[in-house]
Amino acid sequence: MNIDSIITLVAFGVYLIFMICIGMYFMGKNRTTSEYFLGGRKLGSWVTSMSAQASDMSGWLLMGLPGAAYLSGISAGWIAIGLAIGTYLNWLLVAKPLRQYTKVADDAITLPQFFKNRFKDESGMISVIAAIFILVFFLFYTASGFVSCAKLFSSVFGMPYLVSLLIGAVVVISYTFAGGFFAVCWTDFFQGLLMFFCVIAVPSIAIGSLGGPADFFAQVDSFNPNFLNLFVDGATNTPYTAIGIISLIAWGLGYFGQPHILIRFMGIESPKAIKKSRRIATVWVLISLTAAVLIGVSGRMFLGDGLLVTAGNEETIYINMVTRIFPVFIAGIFLSAILAAIMSTADSQLLVTASAITEDFYHNKIRPNASAKELMWVSRGCVMVVALIAVLIATNQNSTVLGLVEYAWAGFGSAFGPLVLCSLFWRRANKYGAYAGIIVGGLVDLFWAQMSGGIFELYEIVPGFVCGLLAIIIVSLATPAPSKEITDKFDSYRTCEE
Template sequence: MNFSGSTVVFAEIIVYIFLMLLVGVYFCRKDLDHADYFLGGNKLPGWALAFSERATGESAYMFLGAVGFIYTTGLSGIWILSGMFLGILFSWLVLAKRFMKETKKYNVYTLTDYIAVRFPNHSNVIRWFSSIIMVIFFTCYLAAQFSGVGKTLYSFSGLDITVGTVIIGFIIIAYSCMGGFMSVVWTDTIQSFLMLLAFIIVPIAGYFEIQQNGLSISTELTAMGNGADNWFGGLTGLALGAMLFTNLSWFFGWLGGQPQLSSRFMALKDEKELKTAQTVAIGWTLIVYVGAFLTAIFAAVIYKQGTIEDSEMILPHMVFDLLPPWVSGIIISGILAAIMSTASSQLLVITTSISEDIIHKAMGISMKSTTLVKISRLMVIFSGLVGIVISLASGSIIYNMVSFAWAGVGNTFSAIILLIFYWKKTSGTGVVVTIITGFLSAILWSISPLEAIVSAKASTFIICLIVGIFVSLYWPDKQRKTV
């Protein structure tokens, strides 16, 4: 890209970032109590919560990790998106309504708090273990987002990855700190439109490039080898089963266990807003997932394997190669939007885990609502700085980092939520043991040779579900009290 083109892109990104900061400043000027700061005070419209949940759910993983993965694997990469889409359908059509009702019934603000109040005799243990685990895994998840920021800026400007990570990291911290859940949801809403636009424009540009150069999609995919031209990757038997199970296992992480997503369900006001949100969320996902898949496949046809040093940067490379600078700036803003929306939501998860679940509830420290908001803002700043440091120190691979966090939090707590919602015999002891099991399973399985056969995303969910059922039957609650 020439200097003038780079200047146009930078200018558009600066305008976008300035707009995000304005949203944070707007809500910072409002008198927010902790209900507003943590869950929006049930004042947000369903369509905005749907856009926010979708923008949060599709992070740097979708734009960089997933597109890069499909680019290198070919048609069989569709099973990852299929597993995720099925999970999203289930979460919005089945779980969202239950979350909305349970939140009002128990008057809670966080996923951890909800689990804790369902088991009063084990509430503090649940709060401590859940919060510690969420902080650990989501700090890694946050670091993956910051890495995505640095990579994206470097891809078109040559800006040092460290510098880019720090600059955008501080901006994310700033607007998350100022407005909490309210500012995060409204910035997410803007960001989701950019993400939608990106996955409409880029595949269209890729298709026209293929047509203009007289390329054959089937021929080029066949030339890639390794079953890239086959929907099942050329695999059969057990190998095929393992591949499908591993890729579809992303489904399990969408079953209510991701606190940054469940909070959007918890913030829904009524069934009317829920129906609107369901329509928006499912429609948005269909467009984005089809666009992401086509983008990756078209990229594989246009750019031979090995021509791009980092496969996770294929989308930015494609954007700058095929689109004029003013359009590229919009698309890159969309990529940054995906990263920033997820990072800001993860910051809030870490913050509420520490300030609300540990300091306020587990430790029983009483304080004014405004004081709790101030402490939460300090936690946002501290957690964000730690995430930046880890990102710079690890040089993380986005796909692996997100997959690891998905197993440790999403799959562990999805098993717990399903047990609580749909099995009355679930016990407090069963929940505590399941939390610990999920934490250990995600780590040990990920570093073992078994990860190459079946992903920790699948194994963690299944192990947690089995452990939760077994322990609850063996150690039932003698007197099950609920608030």
């Protein structure tokens, strides 16, 4: 390993030790599963907003999205548009009602538990079914983070892919295992700040080195005018179809069903703090997504076509630009932003999956009388097991970050999105409709993803979400109305203020 690699590794090491120290700090502060999984509902506005957005974006913000823009130009921004709209609507429509209702619904600490309590499902099967979907989809989502990490270490240090994969997994597991929700949210807060700074700085410096905005856009136009056309794929120079545009914007639908984001709404200290959090999150996501697209487009001008030689290598565009622009130690700090993006999502996913297995399966069905201490250690064991399975999935070196995220994002949006909205806003929804919504939405999404050609080119979240919503409505109306106890609680949750 040469001196440059050693200096970069030192920068990485400083960052990683800081993250692990946060986990160790919070280890002794978790005495119950409520504190381990939800932090006792004590998050402030800044930590909630930054944590939600950092856990949302994952490694695809600095790898997947810039890679797509490197190939296709600003038309990759359709995803960003959909995500920006989805982020705002999620904070506006879901955050406060979900915080209030989960508190009223027997203080639910997981999304499946909220479904169970909301519909008074004494059998507890709705939480078990939801936990199964969480396990399946989060395995792929977490694997995407580990793939990002492996590509990072492989590109920077020339390490073997599998060694790089294991290093990233060990660090994420360490502080998630130790510190739980508080550690995850506070690490996400610092990681969100780092990501925000780096994602803005890299394209700004690159565009400046190309002569400034006017010269930069002139160079892009000279290279390929379609790179600046939102309606044309710059990689193939073909116009987007209506199905193509709808599929990209439809990413925004996924927000209503993402457990690792929704859990932040449940953990905020007061519903009154949500308005401030929404403003912070909206500004963060608008600027970050725009800058991520500019990284890809400026990188095509800055580095040329060299990354097109190997399929999937376009996702290393940020890495290549950072190593070209900055001195070695500073480059190490900027490359740590990728670790920040990866960890801020992977840790959240591990924690949510562990909570689903522990609370909604183990505690619900296997050991109802388990002690708090037993549940804590089962939770930590689940973090380990889920991470190991995700690592096995990530050993496929041909996986793309965006591809894995796309699959899991649609799965959650289809299975849980319609039910979250109906749970919060439709008084007549009942447990039978809830069962139907999760199962139909999730299965339609899985089926659609395996098909291709014609209408099946439509992103699977659209048919999955629509079919899940219809299933809830039709089955709820065709079966007995919810009891007075359920409807009274629905009527009361909107007035819950703290």
